[in-house]
Amino acid sequence: MPSSLMPSTISTSSRSLGYSFASIDSSIGPMYAASLRHGTTIDTKGRTRARETPGGRLVAVWPASGRLWAGRECVITLPNPQGPCQRRHAPESTRVACAPHKPRVPGYRQPLPLRKRSHSGWALVLLDSPVRMCGIVGIVHSDPARPVPPAMIRQMCEAIRHRGPDDEGVYVERAVGLGMRRLSIIDLTGGRQPIFNEDRSKLIVFNGEIYNYRELRRGLIARGHVFATQGDTEVILHLFEEYGPECVQRLRGMFAFAIWDSARQTLFLARDRFGIKPLYVTSGPWGIGFASELKALHAVGLASRELDWEALDTYFQLGYIPAPATPFREIRKLEPGHTAVWNHTSGLTTRQYWDLPRDRTPAPHHLEAQIADWLDESVQAHLVSDVPVAAFLSGGLDSSAVVAADETDLARRLAAAYGVTLTEVDIHPEVRDLLEPITYALDEPHADESAVPTWLLSQAVGASYKVALMGIGGDELFAGYRRHIGFLAGEHYARLPRPVQRGVSALANLLREPRGASLTVDRLKRFLRTGNQSAPERFLNYLTRFPNPGRHRLYAPALRHRVSGVAASGWLHHLHQHHGTPAGLSTALYLDYKTFLADDVLALSDRMSMAHSLEIRVPLVDHELVERVFPLPDRVKIGLWQNKRLLKRALQGRLPAQHLRAPKRGFVGPTAAWLRHELRDMIEDELAPARLQRLGYFDPSVVRNLLDDHFSRRHNRTGILWALLCFSVWHRGYVEAAPVAPLDDEANIPHAEAAR
Structure with missing residues (x-):
């Protein structure tokens, strides 16, 4: 299996440097070994002077007396625990820096132990192209x-x-x-x-x-x-x-x-x-x-x-x-x-200045092999780094790492198959203490339940690495969500005679949602409601957490007249008309890119990772890759009952067959259960009638009914209750706890008291 798609975090030892998806677990001689590509190392004895990485970066172990090339801006660290390092001569265009103490390996918090060595030892040379996070x-x-x-x-x-x-x-x-x-x-x-x-x-x-x-x-x-x-x-x-x-x-x-x-x-x-x-x-x-x-x-x-x-x-x-x-x-x-x-x-x-391609392109011959090559190229481009790179990848197939509780067995099998280190993160006991720092980091109200595991995973990876790859974007590029199958099936359903559609909908309305967390019946009803809707309305129907008129009743009477209830619908229609994508799966994928991917998935991953000083890179969200794959016909990306058909075919032989057949798993915790148990006291306090009346935004009786529905298991209200809880915690930190700084009336220029 090519290293570019290896599902891994990087294993390292105290005497190794990893520069790709694999790391070297032993050193050669008294200095370091550096991994350029999977299976390629630099010989510290000097036989291999230098080599270019796939991203173009020079990494070399160089004799201290060796010459440097003009135009190469390098750092030379001479391992000499006995005394200070000395500056070596180099061409004028090359800056050379020497540390007076044990060198720190780029990307790691602690210096690596060095064996004692004379001043004429080897130097570690790294081209200056640091991460600009x-x-x-x-x-x-x-x-x-x-x-x-x-x-x-x-x-x-x-x-x-x-x-x-x-x-x-x-x-x-x-x-x-x-x-x-x-x-x-x-x-x-x-x-x-x-x-x-x-x-x-x-x-x-x-x-x-x-x-x-x-x-x-x-x-x-x-x-x-x-x-x-x-x-x-x-x-x-x-x-x-x-x-x-x-x-x-x-x-x-x-x-x-x-x-x-x-x-x-x-x-x-x-x-x-x-x-x-x-x-x-x-x-x-x-x-x-x-x-x-x-x-x-x-x-x-x-x-x-x-x-x-x-x-x-x-x-x-x-x-x-x-x-x-x-x-x-x-x-x-x-x-x-x-x-x-x-x-x-x-x-x-x-x-x-840029939008997704409008025109459709025919599928080329040997499409699966071409997809694999395009993926390889994008991943290699994103590996440009002078530091070890970790990965939140599930073998390059799913956009989420396989670390949630219900995916641990699969993650263990993948880790064992490819010889990589698996770190399991337990999120269950900590969720109550995490909501406040998570909402502060997110900046905006954000109700994606994957924020909790993403925060903890970023925290764990950020303790050892400064760069990590994620599989974000695979679902949007290769049609990996349930709603994409719904869009495809909806096209067939819409062709049925109207009387047949009405009869099916009437039967579906007789169904009752099972007690507990299942949303199967709700999803079926949503699908049947979309039969004659426009493409943007169908997309919105699949994503909505709390549809009207129920959502309008959620607001306090004084606020209802200020909320039209159609802002989301209007924006989706605007995007669809502006782009001109034909109705069908392409519309769903386009709207996913313009809204869900940008403002939910990518925003969340940036804030959660940056809160832990970790840079996330997303090879599947690369415009050169997207411009090649997005215009392909819908029929090659997805089957009627199979998400990501094209991607799965492209990865045959690279990933285990059982992984390719595995059902899609969301990267979320047991949110419905959290709200009934670990977080029940917290949500009762945040949404208490006295607090809601003081805020003046919501109708306390409507909120109470939502809570009772969920606690009694009459209905699964996870979506709207999680959104209300996250909003309340966010509001405390961003509005209640931080009064508005006064304005400078003289010039009508905002001016903070702290800067006066």
């Missing part, structure tokens, strides 16, 4: 004479310290302030942001990873650009110099960045095609502010905490808030695949 912030005032207090930028950076605990960069020049937090992997000055162009007329702060930056850099050098660093951040800046806003079309990777052009007094913002990296924006007559997370904007009072109840109604319907909306009226998310330009004269304008 970070968070970004910024403020630009409309009035050029109104300075941005540096303390405000630092306070915003501090609010997102978890995204990059190792380094901070701040730039303030009169009315402009930009900042970033960075997780450094190799401690070079070239990694610090903000980064300027040659004449310092432009500067950038960047969050993400560009996988094709080496190729782009070579092209820019050929066009006369001069670089001061070797990293991907500066490549984006020079690319913007060369191509302007169209530079984003050339980027492969995940990103959110801001470029300030001082000559044009213009701020340029961009977000990657799928929304892997977040970017929040608030603007007004005072100027503009942006940040990787909501909490940074509120930390300095850039926006009020007035709630947007149309957006929150969408939350109670879907469990998340689709972009560009947020729970607050004055803050928006920059949509995936969009850029924005701001200046003090025209304000903020946004533009879409």
Whole structure:
């Protein structure tokens, strides 16, 4: 089985470095062995001087007296516990750094033990291409004479310290302030942001990873650009110099960045095609502010905490808030695949630069083999790293790691078959204590039950690794959800005569939901209701947690007139009409990409992992892969009763047959049982009538009926009760516990008391 699809976390010993999906479990001689590819090692005796990894990174064990190539920015660490390391001569374009103590292996918290060795020993050489995991912030005032207090930028950076605990960069020049937090992997000055162009007329702060930056850099050098660093951040800046806003079309990777052009007094913002990296924006007559997370904007009072109840109604319907909306009226998310330009004269304008392909393409010959090759290429591209990479993968098939309680046996069998280390994480006893930190990390109300296991898994992996791969995106690309089979079956059902449909629906309405947690009958009724609905309405019907009119009655009478109840439906119709995808499975997949994947799955994985300073990479959410697979005919991706048919065929021979036949499992805990047992006291307190009356948002009697239904097992109310619980905990932290910072009335510019 190729290493690119190996279902693994990385096993390491104290004398090994892993650089791919596999690690070396022994050392050669008194120094290190480094794994470039599965089964390939570097000989510390010097016979193998250097080799390029699949991602283009140079990793070598080099004699201390050896020469370095010009143009290679490297770190040399000489293992010499007896005394300080010495700086070695190198070409002018190469920076060399030596540590005066035991070297730390990139990606690990603790230094590795070294055997004593003379000063003339081997050196570990790593090309400078560190992980650029970070968070970004910024403020630009409309009035050029109104300075941005540096303390405000630092306070915003501090609010997102978890995204990059190792380094901070701040730039303030009169009315402009930009900042970033960075997780450094190799401690070079070239990694610090903000980064300027040659004449310092432009500067950038960047969050993400560009996988094709080496190729782009070579092209820019050929066009006369001069670089001061070797990293991907500066490549984006020079690319913007060369191509302007169209530079984003050339980027492969995940990103959110801001470029300030001082000559044009213009701020340029961009977000990657799928929304892997977040970017929040608030603007007004005072100027503009942006940040990787909501909490940074509120930390300095850039926006009020007035709630947007149309957006929150969408939350109670879907469990998340689709972009560009947020729970607050004055803050928006920059949509995936969009850029924005701001200046003090025209304000903020946004533009879409990418969308999923509209046209269908025929299936090529040998499609399964082609799919496997495309997967290999994408995974290899995402392995660009100077640190060991862990994986949350279930063999490359499912988008979730097989670590939930009902999947442990399968996970153990896979781990044993491929010789990898399996770490089991028990989430049962901790769930009550986790909700508050999870909701704080999520920034927005978010009711996806997988947040709990994702938090704990990120915590466990983040203790040893700084980069991990996840299988997110496989369900959207290859049609892996139950609703996708429902869409396909619904097309056949819709062709039945109307009298037959009415008769089937009447019979289904006689069915009663079994007592307990089963939702089988509810799903059947939802399917039958979709027979004559439009494609967006069918999609919404499958996803909704609490449909109308019940959801409208949930709100307090004073709030009901402010909630239309159709915000989610209107947005889905807008997306569908804008793209023009024909009705059918393609519509469901498109809407999944534009809403569920971006604002539920990717948002959750980013916040949960970043809360533990862990960078998540998603090879199945790669625009080159998606542009090849998404346009394929629906019939090749899925069978009437088989999800992911195309992917399963492509992986035959790579994964165990029993794994390919295994039913889909959700990456969630036993939420229904939690609400009845471990969390019962908590939800009773959070949704107590006195508290609900004080908030003024919900009808206490309706909420009480929902609780009684669930506790008595008359109905499974997990979806809406979990959403209410998460909202209440979130509201305590983001609204009740954090009063709005006062505004500067003189200039109508938000201004935090802490920065005065």
